[in-house]
Amino acid sequence: MVAHILQLKLRLLGNGFKRSTGQLVAVIIGGLYALGMVVLLSGASWATAEQNPFPGQLTIIIGSAVVLGWAVIPPLLTGVDLTLEPARFVHFGIDTKVLAPALVLAGFISVPAVLTFLGLLGASMMWRLDPAVLALALVSAVATAIMAVLVCQYLTIMATALRSKRRFRELTFALLFLLLVSLGPLLSSVFAAAESIADWINPISAVLAYTPLGAFAALPGALATGNMAQLALCAVLGVVYLVGLYLLLVRATGAATVAPPAQQRAATARGLGFFKLLPATPTGAVAARSLTYWFKDPRYALSILMVPMLPLIFWFAGRQSGEYTMMFALGPLIGILMGFAISADVSYDNTAFALHVLTGVSGKADRAGRVMACFAIGIIPLLLAATLPAILSDQLWRLPSDLGLSLAAFLVSLGVSSVVSARYTYAVPLPGENPMKTPPGNGLRVALTQMGTMGFMAVLLIPVIIPAVISWTTQSQVAGFIALGIGLLLGVGMLIGGVHLGGKWFDRRQSELMQAVMINR
Amino acid sequence: MNPIALDIRSLAKQFGAKVAVNNVSLQVPAGSFYGLVGPNGAGKTTMLSMATGLLRPDAGSALVNGIDIWADPHAAKATLGVLADGVRQFDRLTGRQLVTYSGLLRGMDREEVAIRTEDLLRVMDLTQDGDKLVVDYSAGMTKKISLATAMIHSPNLLVLDEPFEAVDPVSAANIRDILNGYVQLGGTVIVSSHVMDLVQRMCTHVAVIADGVLKAQGTVDDVRAGKSLEERFVDLVGGRATNEGLSWLRTSSN
Structure with missing residues (x-):
């Protein structure tokens, strides 16, 4: 035996x-x-x-x-x-x-x-x-x-x-x-x-x-x-x-x-929740569904959790060296990480994604809805992370460049993620599984994909990084405003482009995406 | 209205060395209650997945109410309701939210969705559980709520993969009534099932599929040719063990 x-x-x-x-x-x-x-x-x-x-x-x-x-x-x-x-x-x-x-x-x-x-x-x-x-x-x-x-x-x-x-x-x-x-x-x-x-x-x-x-x-x-x-x-x-x-x-x-452990008992939620608050369009519905998941699904909760944690870690690290400059990286970092959270969205849906395929929802509505939900969750922490370090350290001249870089990072990250999640799926914990569980051997692949995507984002952000760095080194508010302007233009452009391109890929490849998520179960 | 609700033309799919669906052509007349039967692993789900846009076929096409689902998916899916087998639902939503979601995804307006959601919950006997998360539903309840998500846009064609699996007899009878009424009003239903008896009683037409090949199709009376559907099915599919069964399987031994 x-x-x-x-x-x-x-x-x-x-x-x-x-x-x-x-x-x-x-x-x-x-x-x-x-x-x-x-x-x-x-x-x-x-x-x-x-x-x-x-x-x-x-x-x-x-x-x-x-x-x-x-x-x-x-x-x-x-x-x-x-x-x-x-x-x-x-x-x-x-x-x-x-x-x-x-x-x-x-x-x-x-x-x-x-x-x-x-x-x-x-x-x-x-x-x-x-x-x-x-x-x-x-x-x-x-x-x-x-x-x-x-x-x-x-x-x-x-x-x-x-x-x-x-x-x-x-x-x-x-x-x-x-x-x-x-x-x-x-x-x-x-x-x-x-x-x-x-x-x-x-x-x-x-x-x-x-x-x-x-x-x-x-x-x-x-x-x-x-x-x-x-x-x-x-x-x-x-x-x-x-x-x-x-x-x-x-x-x-x-x-x-x-005797196996007993089954859990039922949980309830009154009424329609976000579905009532958001517009009754396919995009609004996708956003409402995503928002519900951001709050109810621990796999998403983990990405939100980083938000309070990063400043904490940076603060500890800063306290040891007496050097708090890293705090200024919080905005862009949180922007990239939050935006990146939706790059595994379809993988997280797992086979429930079939509903999107079967209802024939357009790729653009699917992409835009997911972006809206992530934006709604991320924008306030992002603004706080982008502005508080400058305000608390009494360096108000930094505000425009910090804001510009952070917003650009968030928007570009959302755009890139919209494209990535229409094309690639990873093996992620299944719905209801331990969110920290990783299928064996998955870590390396995820790390490589994520490093690749993040590197790509950094390249895309270069036009904002240059004026931002000039602004920091010369303490120039003019360069800061240039960074803010370019950041907003670039971010919005990348986001719209990402939703379009991702939507197009989604429309073309949704049955292939469906088959890809079916393997992971 | 198109006289053929679902026109499957030479669909084929191969997974590695295994041919899952081998050149199947099938016409489902509008207004029919169509049964699709076959042993486990015969290729029923694969074929229905290809006919509903979930799985891209290697060859062939599928026309939903005259529209090729792979050429113009948006138009084809608008008149199609599907209960897929073996897929999850967005189970962190409540039943009510899930049905609403399915309606809104199809671009229906809010009031219409709200009215139909309550109606669907009522006929599925889920009004009490409408505020429960779908993850906490039993298998049968999940089947019923999935069926509701497939019906909210009042499609012309319903494709239901194993709709009665795990559903209790009372709910199954209710669902049958709903489907019968829907067919009488001109809708078309395709169900896949293992339960021959059910198909014989419920369906007007039937197709038998085994090993990815279509063995027979037509009206139920034509296909069963005087025998019971179950007998005819066994004839067509084969595989009944003729030798003696498990000689040691009796309570007296041991």
Whole structure:
């Protein structure tokens, strides 16, 4: 039975790649990249073994970070590969005593898990000087990796149970995402406050050594320093944590294979909402539908979330260096990112897009409606981001150029997105799925497309960037007004052109678009 | 009015090595209640997708009320209502919003859309659930709301892919009544189904398709030629297992 399930998992992994060559290529490139990182880490650990002043603490920190990463990122953010979700075995009536351990074991068959094992083993090379310690380090690396995968599996089951309540799902993800993104700047503030590495690495690793995160990782350090009491204590703690976790996990998996999480209950919305407020035309209807989705669909909510987050990150970064110039980039950045949010619109529709095809809505109405919704959502944050930095820093002369560049960025981005989304679809999370979930190997493709599109936008914006830069360097308000004028002209022109061109492509290719979104389901 | 509501001319589609629809020609007379039957994977959905503008055919054409849907899609789709199988709806909208959306997308004016939406919700027995999000609907309710989105512009031709799947008997009977009334008033309906009995009772015409090939078409009485439609279907399609079934499948064993 165990062998069957492991085989099934391998087969599923293989078939997933067979379905799309592009995905396989992306996974291979991503895998090679990660493998390169592993090799680099191992090499660095090997090379620095002789000068490393904190090998014990460092091992604890690395181990803890890996376990924490597994605990947080897959269950809450990226989502995990749920092809062997326990709930799928409800109907088979396999003895849970056999099934649960088999599923737990199958969880280790994944590219990230393999990389984690390799990475942790590689990092153990920092102990190469003492063979006895190295042997223990290798064992504890394996134990740490097992802990990481088990924690991830356990929390995933817990999160899945909670996630079936839609409201919970949508809210928490937004909040967690916000928290995680601001975590980086927060931590860097803490580190910057400490005088030296020793100031923070000692207390933090001392605490982590007794937690499930770092208990195993603390072993080689304890042996190397001859601290036998800590060695014994951490070993016992680690084994207790691991066994306890395994038992919990097997029980949870068993429970999930018997009784799947309950279905959510219904949500309601009174009346027609945006459909009542916007004009009763095809364009107005598309805009109303898009606006409803901007508010109701967490996948869109994530793009709005960046708006308050970017200033926060920039502010943190600025506080460390005492240099707040970056704040002036907020307007154009938010403009580009907000406008870019609709470039995946048709992909987000998924097969619901069939309604647009079947009703024969014109490409122009479809494009324009989606643009209107995004514009309505984005324009106020954009204006604030474009004007507030100048107003708060009392540099009013900057206003015209900041406004010009920001508005141009937003409008051009909307225009380019209108064309892009009429031609390209990506594999995005399906409606109702975890918005942070990415199909394997998709990240690279999306990153490439997005980099390409953004680069293209930057080129289109050159006529505005030149007067804007002149305005900033010479503090010239005249150049600023020129930037504003060119920005508005260029932006509106690009937007109208984009809607036209995108509409034309849409009219010609809507059945091909439909087939493209049908593949992703 | 055009005497042929849907004229399918030598439609063909190939996916890789698999020929999904092989040169099918089919005439659906205006005012008929047309059944399209065939085993799973016969190419029914592929053919209907090509006839309704969702999937571009490799060859052939489809004329909706005399207008080629691939040459002049806007005009053809204006008189066509489609219930597609296996596609999502914009399910973050409420049922009422979704039907309204479908009407407005077709350029209808607001008052007309509002009146028809309420009528459709009423006959589909969804008035109570009109303010619920479609994502929370059951499979049958989703089918019914999708049907409503296909009917709001009072098309001349309704193409319904598996309209009764997952629909409860009462709602199915209501939908049948609506469709019968619609045909009596001159509309044309095409339904695809696996349920032979239903097709025999409900439809005036029927076409049998298997392995992407049209096996028979005509009035139901012509096609079934004295047998029941189910028997005739099995004759045409073949594939009934003649050998003994699962000898071990009995409650006494084990």
